[in-house]
Amino acid sequence: MTEPQSTPLTSNWRAIAVFDIDGVVRDVSGSYRRAIADTVEYFTQSAYRPSSVEIDQLKSEGLWNNDWQASQELIYRYFEAQGQGRSQISLNYDTLVDFFNSRYRGSNPDNWTGYICNEPLLLKPSYLENLTGGGILWGFFSGATRDEALYALSGRLGLVAPLLIAMEDAPGKPNPTGLLAAVEQLEQKHKIDNKLPVIYVGDTVADIYTAENAKTQHPQRNWIGVGILPPHVQETAQRRDGYEKNLQNAGAKIVLSNVELLTPEAIQELINLNC
Template sequence: MKTAIVVFDIDGVIRDVGGSYRRAIADTVEQFTNGAYRPTLTDIDYLKAEGIWNNDWEASQELVYRYFEAQGKTRTDISLNYQQLIDFFQSRYRGLDPEEWTGYICSEPLLCTPNYFKNLTENQILWGFFSGAMRDEALYVLQGKLNLSSIVLRAMEDVPGKPDPTGLFEVIAELEPEEHQHTPVLYVGDTVADLYTVTQAKQLQPERLWVGVGVLPPHIQQADLERRQGYQQNLEKAGATIVLNQLEELTPAKIKELIS
C-alpha cells in the first residue's frame, strides 16, 4: 500500500529561480518603466506574499502598474501591451532563439538530486508536480536536468493557476490507485500561493489528510534573520504545517511523521 502522495512545486523547490525567473521579472519591470524602476528580490517577495501573483508575467505587469500609480497615473493612463511584456520576459528567460534556449533558464542551479525521487519510490511514496511554469520549461529541469521519467505534471497550460487547487487534484487523480483513495497528500511549495492551494484543497476535500510543506527558497536562506523569519511566518500563516530550509530535508521518515 502506498503510504503518501507528495506533489511538488518546481520553482524555488526543485530549481533555484532567483537568478532566472525573478531576474526576468526585474528586467521586464525595468524595461516597461523606461528604466525608472527595477524591483529587488524583496520587492518581488512582498508582491508574491499577497498570494495571487503566481504567474510571473502577471506579477511583472502588476509591478509596472504599481510604479506608475505611485507617480500619480491611473491604470487606464498607462499604455502597456501585455503580449509585448510576455515576449520581452521570455526573451530574457529562454533567450532569443525559440529552438535553442540560451537565456537565464540555462543556468538555474538544482536544489535536489534524482536519488531523492528514487528514495521516495523505494519507500512506497508516490510523487508528481504541480507548477505555474510553462510545461516545456518544467520539463527542461525534470527531464533535461534530473533525468526523471514517467512524470506526472500539471503546468501553466493545463489548469488554472494557483491558488486554485485543480492542478493538485488532477495530479493526485493520476497517481492514486483507485483502491487506495484518500491517501494522505503533501504539497511542497515556496510561496504563499502554494500554501493557499493546500488550504483550498482542504476546504474542498476535507475527508483527506492534507499537509502543506513550505520550503525557504535560496535567496531567502541567504537573507538576514529577520527576513527569513518573516518569510517563514508568511508561509505558516498561509497553511504550512512545517517549513524546511531545503527539499531534501523532507525525507521518507519525515513524511511518515507528518502524516501519522
C-alpha cells in the same frame, strides 16, 4: 529515472507528495525573478527595478504565482505611485510576455540560451528514488509552462515521463484544480482507491493556499502544505524568519530549508501529527 511504477518497492503506498518546481526543484532567484526585474525595468523606461525583497513582498500576497502577471502588476503599481490610473497606462500584455521570455529563455525559441540555462538544482534524482522506496508516490504541479518545467525535470534531472500538471493544464494557484488533477492522475495510474494523505510542497504563499483550498473542497482527506525556503531568502536570518512566518501564516505545517529534508520518515511524522 522514471516516475514511480505501478508496483511500489514497499508493500503499500503511504502518501502522495506533489511538488512545485520553482524554488523547490530549481533555484529561480537568478532566472525567473531576474526576468521579472528586467521586465519591470524595461517597461518603466529604466525608472524602476524591483528588488528581490519587493518581489517577495508581492508574492507574499498569494495572488501572483504567474510571473508574467507579477511583472505586469509591479509595472502598474509603479505608475500608480506616480499618479497614473491603470487605464492610462499603455502596456500590451503579449509584448510583455515576449520580452520576459526573451530574457528567461533567450532570443531563439528553438535554442534556449537565457537565464533558464543556469538554474541550480535543489534536489537529486536519488531523493525521489528514496521517496518511492519509502512508499511515497510523487508528481509535480507547477505554474511554469510545460516545456520550461520539463527542461528541469527531464532535461536536467533525467526523469522519464514525470507526472506533471503545468500552466497549460489548470488555472493558476491558489486555485487547487491542478493539485487535484495531479493527485487524481497518480491514483489512476497506480490503481489506488483509498484516500491517501496528500502533501503539497511549495515555496510561496500561493502554494500553501493551494493546499488549504484543496482541503476546503475535500475536507475528508488529509491535505498538508509544506513550505520550502528558497535559497535567496536564506541570506540573512531576518529575511529567512520573515519568509518562514509568511508561509506558516498561510497554513504551512512545516517549513524546511531544503526539499530533501522532507524524507519518508518526515512525511510519516507529519501525517501522524495531522490526522
